[in-house]
Amino acid sequence: MDVRSQISMVFHLDKCIGCHTCSVACKNVWTDRRGAEYMWWNNVETKPGTGYPTKWEDQEKYKGGFEKKNGGVDLRAVGRIRGAATVFHNPSLPIIDDYYEPFTYTYEDLINAPEGADQPVAKPISMITGEPMKIEAGPNWDDDLGGSPIYAANDPNLDALSSEERTALFEVQRLVFFYLPRICNHCANPACVASCPSGALYKRGEDGIVLLNQERCRGWRFCVTACPYKKTYFNWGTGKSEKCILCYPRLESGQAPACFHSCVGRIRYLGNLLYDADQIVDAINRPDHELVEAQRDMILDPFDPAVIAAARANGLAPDVIEAAQRSPVYKFVKLWSLALPLHAEHRTLPMLFYVPPLLPMMASVGDGIYDTSIDQFLGTIDSYRLPLKYMASLFGAGNEAPVRHALRKQLATRMYRRQVTTDDLEEANVRLALSETDTTAEQAEAIYRLTSLAPFDERFVIPPMHREEAIEMLGDTADAKGLTGLGFREGPQRGA
Amino acid sequence: MLDVILFGAFPYVAVVLFVGVSIQRYRREPFTYSSLSTQFLESRNLFWGSVPFHVGVLVLFFGHLLGFMFPRQVMLWNAMPARLFILEVSALICGILTIVGLVGLILRRARSARLRVNTSVNDILVYIALLCSIITGLWVALSLRWGSAWYTHTIVPYLQSLIVMQPDIQRVAELPLAARLHIISAFALFSLFSFTRLVHIIVAPVPYLWRPTQLVIWNRDRKTTSGA
Ligand code: HEM
Numbered sequence: 209m210d211v212r213s214q215i216s217m218v219f220h221l222d223k224c225i226g227c228h229t230c231s232v233a234c235k236n237v238w239t240d241r242r243g244a245e246y247m248w249w250n251n252v253e254t255k256p257g258t259g260y261p262t263k264w265e266d267q268e269k270y271k272g273g274f275e276k277k278n279g280g281v282d283l284r285a286v287g288r289i290r291g292a293a294t295v296f297h298n299p300s301l302p303i304i305d306d307y308y309e310p311f312t313y314t315y316e317d318l319i320n321a322p323e324g325a326d327q328p329v330a331k332p333i334s335m336i337t338g339e340p341m342k343i344e345a346g347p348n349w350d351d352d353l354g355g356s357p358i359y360a361a362n363d364p365n366l367d368a369l370s371s372e373e374r375t376a377l378f379e380v381q382r383l384v385f386f387y388l389p390r391i392c393n394h395c396a397n398p399a400c401v402a403s404c405p406s407g408a409l410y411k412r413g414e415d416g417i418v419l420l421n422q423e424r425c426r427g428w429r430f431c432v433t434a435c436p437y438k439k440t441y442f443n444w445g446t447g448k449s450e451k452c453i454l455c456y457p458r459l460e461s462g463q464a465p466a467c468f469h470s471c472v473g474r475i476r477y478l479g480n481l482l483y484d485a486d487q488i489v490d491a492i493n494r495p496d497h498e499l500v501e502a503q504r505d506m507i508l509d510p511f512d513p514a515v516i517a518a519a520r521a522n523g524l525a526p527d528v529i530e531a532a533q534r535s536p537v538y539k540f541v542k543l544w545s546l547a548l549p550l551h552a553e554h555r556t557l558p559m560l561f562y563v564p565p566l567l568p569m570m571a572s573v574g575d576g577i578y579d580t581s582i583d584q585f586l587g588t589i590d591s592y593r594l595p596l597k598y599m600a601s602l603f604g605a606g607n608e609a610p611v612r613h614a615l616r617k618q619l620a621t622r623m624y625r626r627q628v629t630t631d632d633l634e635e636a637n638v639r640l641a642l643s644e645t646d647t648t649a650e651q652a653e654a655i656y657r658l659t660s661l662a663p664f665d666e667r668f669v670i671p672p673m674h675r676e677e678a679i680e681m682l683g684d685t686a687d688a689k690g691l692t693g694l695g696f697r698e699g700p701q702r703g704a
Numbered sequence: 705m706l707d708v709i710l711f712g713a714f715p716y717v718a719v720v721l722f723v724g725v726s727i728q729r730y731r732r733e734p735f736t737y738s739s740l741s742t743q744f745l746e747s748r749n750l751f752w753g754s755v756p757f758h759v760g761v762l763v764l765f766f767g768h769l770l771g772f773m774f775p776r777q778v779m780l781w782n783a784m785p786a787r788l789f790i791l792e793v794s795a796l797i798c799g800i801l802t803i804v805g806l807v808g809l810i811l812r813r814a815r816s817a818r819l820r821v822n823t824s825v826n827d828i829l830v831y832i833a834l835l836c837s838i839i840t841g842l843w844v845a846l847s848l849r850w851g852s853a854w855y856t857h858t859i860v861p862y863l864q865s866l867i868v869m870q871p872d873i874q875r876v877a878e879l880p881l882a883a884r885l886h887i888i889s890a891f892a893l894f895s896l897f898s899f900t901r902l903v904h905i906i907v908a909p910v911p912y913l914w915r916p917t918q919l920v921i922w923n924r925d926r927k928t929t930s931g932a
């Protein structure tokens with residue numbers, strides 16, 4: 209058992225209101241620079257939809273992630289041999305038009321225009337060339353267009369549906385959508401790291417954050433292709449790739465990442481998980497339908513004395529283990545099996561988990577009006593508006609079972625709470641729903657609390673990052689006296 | 705006198721700049737080492753420029769290097785006219801690939817507004833130096849037939865004399881203009897090398913072929929602190 213700690217996340221999709229506050233917080237802190245204008249380390253997209261960059265889930269086009277081949281698991285493209293063959297021109301690299309051309313407006317014109325009969329206008333100009341341009345795409349161009357024939361209809365996940373199901377989905381009365389906020393998943397088996405020919409990408413051992421060393425990146429861009437989530441970005445100005453850093457400077461000082469801190473819907477949870485790195489190889493070699501399960505099996509019980517002993521033997525500090533015991537992520541992912549990885553079929557073991565949304569699936573339409581009777585509220589998950597197959601394509605690697613379980617457990621919790629507050633359901637039904645999903649009343653209370661009421665400190669349990677160890681690693685701390693703080697690259701010395 | 709400067713002093717300046725500045729830049733400004741890819745801004749035309757250019761230039765580069773390191777083996781190979789012919793024709797084909805690719809790259813950059821704003825003076829200098837090298841190289845290939853035969857008793861001894869610090873300028877000063885220009889542009893390219901994106905060549909990701917797949921970096925040595 210090789211116990212490691214991983215800072216891990218849960219997004220509760222029922223709570224996301226699609227306000228993009230998270231994206232803007234991130235943009236202001238990290239990517240408001242030349243060459244990075246188009247990057248949204250955090251983005252929010254509407255599902256069904258094509259997302260950002262457009263159709264990022266279409267791996268026929270972008271060739272991201274790992275796949276099973278020759279009895280093992282290898283990168284879909286840009287592995288050792290294929291990478292060497294395509295280094296001078298990479299056919300599966302997304303280009304700026306797959307994202308959008310960044311733009312601004314000539315705001316000065318509003319102030320500087322000479323006096324005249326007409327109101328002055330600010331014209332859109334490209335942030336690359338500075339030339340006037342026609343804006344035809346943006347980072348959230350498919351916002352709320354759940355039924356759109358351009359965006360929603362081209363969602364690659366709809367491939368899982370039959371054509372009748374697809375048509376039904378686009379009937380006006382049945383239109384349905386939800387939001388999917390995305391950041392880098394800080395995967396346990398990161399494809400970006402595996403693909404980087406310069407060894408610039410790495411996973412931090414202590415907390416699992418995946419970083420890209422700007423000083424070692426040489427701009428070969430394999431990572432951009434390899435990440436199946438398209439969460440590494442190429443800075444066209446500096447000629448280096450960049451990615452989400454999970455706000456590690458904030459985490460190291462005990463603060464939640466900017467997108468988490470600012471989230472209006474309070475959909476985000478952060479905490480560490482203990483997992484067994486020895487199981488990675490086995491987990492990524494499983495067939496698709498076992499992947500979600502296999503990843504969950506890797507996560508260890510932080511209360512188990514054997515796990516604690518192994519963690520201590522591996523050098524994990526007691527306060528890190530203690531943080532894992534309080535982690536909200538552990539509860540959502542492991543204890544309750546409510547949160548699921550996104551597109552686990554790419555075998556990167558993403559460490560950001562989603563509680564699949566219940567709301568857009570509820571309420572069916574009869575005779576042109578919504579059926580909102582209580583019976584329908586209790587209706588089976590399988591007859592909901594957004595077919596389960598679609599959800600399974602996103603959150604179950606094609607397997608409906610874990611998604612159905614997560615949805616039914618949420619439903620059971622809702623029924624339980626409705627019973628407590630309004631007492632208008634059959635008690636037997638409520639008890640059945642709870643027992644069918646192995647939910648006790650206490651657990652339902654706990655789920656309810658963490659979902660709806662949990663304050664800041666319960667949603668974000670940030671383990672101590674022990675940066676003193678990083679400093680000690682660089683040498684005797686006394687040696688470093690007088691070296692930092694003045695902005696010198698090398699020690700300030702008397703010149704010749 | 706000009707010959708002394710061009711063939712006696714310039715090569716040393718070029719090598720010192722090439723080695724010294726590359727190392728210094730790698731140590732002090734590792735951030736600036738990059739291939740400075742522009743595929744993100746323009747992808748389709750890049751294929752028709754970058755691929756032929758790189759394939760051609762890499763074969764030519766290693767051809768020149770091997771020829772310098774193993775002149776006797778090249779002589780032996782060339783002993784049969786058919787083999788000499790094969791060698792020269794392959795080299796010429798690579799030369800043509802290189803120039804076609806390079807011209808493609810230059811046109812591509814000139815035509816695209818997105819690329820134009822993202823082009824530095826250095827990029828232009830690199831294009832000029834490469835153009836000079838390749839044009840003079842092709843000129844040598846076409847006008848001074850069988851370079852792979854005569855270089856062994858002209859260029860090779862000259863380069864060797866440079867290495868032992870006793871430049872034998874006479875060896876090259878008497879060569880035809882095309883050959884002399886080719887030598888000078890090569891040293892010009894070396895002088896420019898470390899100031900431009902050409903440094904991407906020395907950080908070409910060869911170790912990727914054997915490094916472990918995943919990279920996990922720890923603050924501490926886990927074995928020494930385990931149980932602590
Ligand atoms: C193993 C060796 C090499 C590798 C892996 C390599 C890789 C690359 C890559 C990835 C690019 C960026 C292409 C893009 O815009 O996406 C590039 C550009 C370039 N390379 Fe290389 N290269 C190598 C050797 C060379 C050599 C030997 C030369 C010339 C002596 C060279 C000259 C150039 C030039 C001039 C460009 C700029 C092209 C342009 O933007 O117009 N490269 N190289």
Ligand code: SF4
Pocket residue numbers: 391392393394395398399400401418434435436437438439440451556558
């Ligand atoms: S989501 Fe992409 S960029 Fe992030 S760790 Fe996974 S493979 Fe790497």
Ligand code: SF4
Pocket residue numbers: 223224225226227228229230231252387389470471472473474475
């Ligand atoms: S800030 Fe929160 S609620 Fe708003 S879009 Fe982002 S994740 Fe959703």
